[in-house]
Amino acid sequence: MVKLKVNGVEQSFTGDPDMPLLWYLRDVLGLTGTKYGCGIALCGACTVHKDGKAARSCITPMSAVAGSQVVTIEGIGEHGLHAVQKAWIATNVPQCGFCQSGQIMQAVSFLESNHNPSDKDIETAMAGNICRCGTYQRIRAAIKSAAGGAA
Amino acid sequence: MTLVNVSRRGFLVGIASSGALVLAARLIPKALYTDAVSAAGGQDSAFHPGVFFGLDTDGTVYIVAHRSEMGTGIRTSLPLVVADELDADWKRVRVEQAAGDARYGNQDTDGSWSIRGFFEVMREAGATGRMMLMQAAAQQWGVPVSECETDLHTVIHKASGRKAGYGELAAAAAKLPVPKKEDLKFKSKEAYRYIGKGMPSFDLTNLCSGHAIYGMDIRVDGMLYASIERSPVLGGKVKTFDDKQALLVKGVRQTVSIDPFTPPHGMQALGGIAVIADNTWSAMQGRKKLKVEWDDSSHAVYNSQSFKNELEDTARKPGKAARTVGDVDAEFAKGGKIMEASYYAPHLAHASMEPPVAVADFRNGKITVWCSTQDPQGLQEVVGKAVGVSKENVLCHVPLLGGGFGRKSMHDVAAEAVILSKKVGSPVKVAWSREDDIKFDYFHAVSAMYMKAALDSQGKPTAWLQRSVFTPIGSTFDVKAQYGGNFEMCMGWTDMPFDVPNIRVENGPATAHVRIGWLRSVANIYHAFAVQSFANELAYAANREPLEYLLELIGPARSVDMKGVDYPNYNASLDTYPVDTGRLRRVTEMAAEKAGWGKKKMAKGTGMGIAAHRSFLTYVATVVEVEVSDQGDIRIPRVETVVDLGTVVNPEITRAQFEGAAVFGTSLALMGEITAKDGVIEQSNFNDYPVARIYEAPYHTNVHIVESSAPPAGVGEPGVPPFAPALCNAIFAATGKRIRELPIAKTSLTT
Numbered sequence: 097m098v099k100l101k102v103n104g105v106e107q108s109f110t111g112d113p114d115m116p117l118l119w120y121l122r123d124v125l126g127l128t129g130t131k132y133g134c135g136i137a138l139c140g141a142c143t144v145h146k147d148g149k150a151a152r153s154c155i156t157p158m159s160a161v162a163g164s165q166v167v168t169i170e171g172i173g174e175h176g177l178h179a180v181q182k183a184w185i186a187t188n189v190p191q192c193g194f195c196q197s198g199q200i201m202q203a204v205s206f207l208e209s210n211h212n213p214s215d216k217d218i219e220t221a222m223a224g225n226i227c228r229c230g231t232y233q234r235i236r237a238a239i240k241s242a243a244g245g246a247a
Numbered sequence: 248m249t250l251v252n253v254s255r256r257g258f259l260v261g262i263a264s265s266g267a268l269v270l271a272a273r274l275i276p277k278a279l280y281t282d283a284v285s286a287a288g289g290q291d292s293a294f295h296p297g298v299f300f301g302l303d304t305d306g307t308v309y310i311v312a313h314r315s316e317m318g319t320g321i322r323t324s325l326p327l328v329v330a331d332e333l334d335a336d337w338k339r340v341r342v343e344q345a346a347g348d349a350r351y352g353n354q355d356t357d358g359s360w361s362i363r364g365f366f367e368v369m370r371e372a373g374a375t376g377r378m379m380l381m382q383a384a385a386q387q388w389g390v391p392v393s394e395c396e397t398d399l400h401t402v403i404h405k406a407s408g409r410k411a412g413y414g415e416l417a418a419a420a421a422k423l424p425v426p427k428k429e430d431l432k433f434k435s436k437e438a439y440r441y442i443g444k445g446m447p448s449f450d451l452t453n454l455c456s457g458h459a460i461y462g463m464d465i466r467v468d469g470m471l472y473a474s475i476e477r478s479p480v481l482g483g484k485v486k487t488f489d490d491k492q493a494l495l496v497k498g499v500r501q502t503v504s505i506d507p508f509t510p511p512h513g514m515q516a517l518g519g520i521a522v523i524a525d526n527t528w529s530a531m532q533g534r535k536k537l538k539v540e541w542d543d544s545s546h547a548v549y550n551s552q553s554f555k556n557e558l559e560d561t562a563r564k565p566g567k568a569a570r571t572v573g574d575v576d577a578e579f580a581k582g583g584k585i586m587e588a589s590y591y592a593p594h595l596a597h598a599s600m601e602p603p604v605a606v607a608d609f610r611n612g613k614i615t616v617w618c619s620t621q622d623p624q625g626l627q628e629v630v631g632k633a634v635g636v637s638k639e640n641v642l643c644h645v646p647l648l649g650g651g652f653g654r655k656s657m658h659d660v661a662a663e664a665v666i667l668s669k670k671v672g673s674p675v676k677v678a679w680s681r682e683d684d685i686k687f688d689y690f691h692a693v694s695a696m697y698m699k700a701a702l703d704s705q706g707k708p709t710a711w712l713q714r715s716v717f718t719p720i721g722s723t724f725d726v727k728a729q730y731g732g733n734f735e736m737c738m739g740w741t742d743m744p745f746d747v748p749n750i751r752v753e754n755g756p757a758t759a760h761v762r763i764g765w766l767r768s769v770a771n772i773y774h775a776f777a778v779q780s781f782a783n784e785l786a787y788a789a790n791r792e793p794l795e796y797l798l799e800l801i802g803p804a805r806s807v808d809m810k811g812v813d814y815p816n817y818n819a820s821l822d823t824y825p826v827d828t829g830r831l832r833r834v835t836e837m838a839a840e841k842a843g844w845g846k847k848k849m850a851k852g853t854g855m856g857i858a859a860h861r862s863f864l865t866y867v868a869t870v871v872e873v874e875v876s877d878q879g880d881i882r883i884p885r886v887e888t889v890v891d892l893g894t895v896v897n898p899e900i901t902r903a904q905f906e907g908a909a910v911f912g913t914s915l916a917l918m919g920e921i922t923a924k925d926g927v928i929e930q931s932n933f934n935d936y937p938v939a940r941i942y943e944a945p946y947h948t949n950v951h952i953v954e955s956s957a958p959p960a961g962v963g964e965p966g967v968p969p970f971a972p973a974l975c976n977a978i979f980a981a982t983g984k985r986i987r988e989l990p991i992a993k994t995s996l997t998t
Contacts (some may be wrong), residue, residue, distance in 0.1 A: 129457020169457030192318030193454030230910025240505030
């Protein structure tokens with residue numbers, strides 16, 4: 097049995113401990129905001145926070161989240177929307193939007209350790225998150241605006 | 248268009264407050280759609296083009312989006328047109344997604360024609376509602392309707408100072424006959440509240456909060472999950488299979504075989520062995536334990552390496568002429584300066600972030616499908632045929648699409664889901680893995696282009712021959728198809744716009760060994776690459792400034808004469824949408840100006856390139872600025888794109904589409920390539936089929952929209968074609984290296 101907290105709620109899991117967290121969130125808990133995009137940590141669509149840090153849920157087995165605090169896109173805003181989500185909205189970032197949960201989760205985690213990111217910092221931090229619609233320049237702008245707002 | 252006031256036919260029973268005004272059939276929140284279908288009872292089978300709206304007595308306006316939302320914003324922009332003519336408050340509008348239904352007319356969200364095709368229909372729907380609300384108010388107040396006007400969800404009679412909200416008038420308006428089109432009052436362009444100004448995506452907050460529901464997110468009671476092992480070679484059949492180990496995987500319920508397709512493959516299921524399980528993970532694990540031996544088909548001969556040589560050979564031999572002006576042969580025979588060049592562009596995969604996915608529920612001969620599809624009506628037909636059910640018995644819900652790019656106009660995944668649901672007796676979700684998506688895509692055609700020109704003493708072409716050879720999309724529907732269809736030839740090929748006295752446009756044959764489909768801007772990609780690269784090559788050969796040379800090639804403002812050419816013009820009239828070199832010229836000049844062409848001092852290893860192209864009736868010119876390091880690494884600091892697409896509904900979303908097109912163009916220009924070996928696709932995921940990441944994409948793309956009151960044209964696709972040639976021309980300016988083969992990664996740019 098794996099015990100963990102997801103968005104602050106205690107959960108226990110008795111299935112295959114090798115099952116990636118992604119499929120537990122989506123198929124078992126019905127938290128579909130976290131997306132599948134590649135299954136091998138190449139695209140970042142599945143990004144969640146594990147104990148406060150961005151993690152690729154598609155390659156994180158359930159056995160590795162025993163006792164962990166997992167936060168998904170659905171749980172990121174404690175009071176309504178998170179500042180990063182607000183910046184995303186103000187910048188009209190999404191097109192199809194499918195990758196944006198992962199982008200936002202990556203950006204939130206990154207901005208917690210860097211309040212004044214340079215372009216280079218942003219490119220490095222966001223390099224693992226693919227957006228096939230090509231919203232990168234708006235992602236960059238939204239991250240800067242969220243950082244400015246937080247400062 | 249006939250608008251029918253259906254509120255008296257009982258469509259809204261139990262749906263909105265009684266007395267609500269509803270125009271036409273599909274104005275109904277989708278959860279209640281099934282009831283509406285039975286309420287219609289087949290009597291309402293008249294063609295109702297376009298979108299319609301409903302107005303509840305609380306003032307809520309429902310507007311139906313009948314086109315699929317894959318990121319282009321169409322689910323917002325078309326309803327916005329209705330809202331504008333209705334003079335509705337957008338804050339009180341709810342957009343409801345339509346299911347597939349022939350009464351909307353063609354719902355296939357492809358070809359960048361949604362705004363063009365439905366702009367007037369939406370205006371009429373909105374203006375009709377507004378007129379009925381004014382008539383209802385005029386009746387109540389005993390004043391002539393001509394004295395009434397509206398202001399944001401309110402009808403006003405200025406003389407008496409009376410006002411009534413739309414909600415208050417809904418019941419009375421619902422009792423009125425639908426006014427004739429000639430009695431409607433349309434807004435003047437100046438009075439538009441939303442058209443040309445735009446609104447953010449209706450779904451914006453949900454897209455940022457994880458609450459948007461895509462095809463992949465559909466969950467249905469009792470749903471099982473399938474993962475399917477398919478033949479690595481197109482058309483291969485199962486020789487033997489052993490599922491013992493697969494069935495031992497926890498959560499796996501059973502395996503089911505799907506019959507191989509009968510050629511042509513069309514949109515049929517590919518065939519294979521499906522593992523059915525309680526969740527996605529178990530299905531995937533079970534599939535890994537399957538032991539399947541395949542009988543390869545004749546397509547096992549496909550090797551991209553040798554096929555490239557074949558294509559290039561074919562491109563050097565005379566082909567079928569698709570457009571002839573003057574006599575190029577006579578001109579070439581005169582001798583003088585002859586220029587030739589060959590270009591090559593590989594297969595591409597769509598790689599939308601959401602791979603193909605569908606949920607199907609087969610029950611008592613009726614089918615419900617939830618699918619992130621670009622074409623719900625096409626899906627109804629394909630899915631019905633897969634299990635011998637008429638399309639009328641297929642209900643197709645359309646959740647959001649996690650990208651489409653043309654892949655999701657194909658319905659093979661939904662066919663798989665319904666076949667499995669019928670066999671298993673439960674709703675089944677088929678979610679393709681990324682590997683499935685890359686290996687079993689309907690690929691963008693592989694192509695070779697041969698170009699030849701004769702130049703006069705000033706370096707201006709006197710003859711221009713261009714020949715393309717590509718695996719046609721027609722091969723998906725006809726095993727014998729080897730030549731490009733007129734819809735592919737019209738994409739930047741037969742409409743080659745240059746002012747040259749002798750022109751011949753040709754196409755040669757190619758046999759496809761993988762499934763070929765539409766990919767964002769389709770044949771324009773390779774055609775624009777060849778035409779715009781060759782124009783640039785000629786400029787240098789003639790010792791001319793490339794921009795000035797390009798403008799001279801485009802020539803004076805005129806409509807290119809397409810007489811005698813089988814030229815579908817994106818299914819639009821050539822009178823309304825001619826091939827207008829004046830507009831092409833203007834975007835080219837503007838792009839150069841925005842980029843500071845010829846004025847900005849370029850450092851060593853940097854350069855600017857330009858390309859201009861008309862596609863989907865939209866004129867686009869793109870200037871790409873590039874930096875190439877000594878190690879051959881490419882950076883794209885800036886892109887300037889000028890777009891003339893006539894009337895624009897939603898400028899901000901339009902700009903975003905062209906920003907995205909530059910990134911899509913970057914991916915295909917720099918790194919995109921799908922290859923086959925012995926019929927098997929060699930790529931599998933983002934490691935070997937990379938797409939542009941944030942540090943590879945253009946740092947900044949500035950999109951400039953030309954002010955125009957011309958009829959609306961395409962948004963989603965036309966930004967893509969000029970990008971690759973503009974980038975390659977920039978690389979030539981920066982390094983002196985000419986790229987004739989995509990992707991650029993195959994050419995070393997190290998100095």
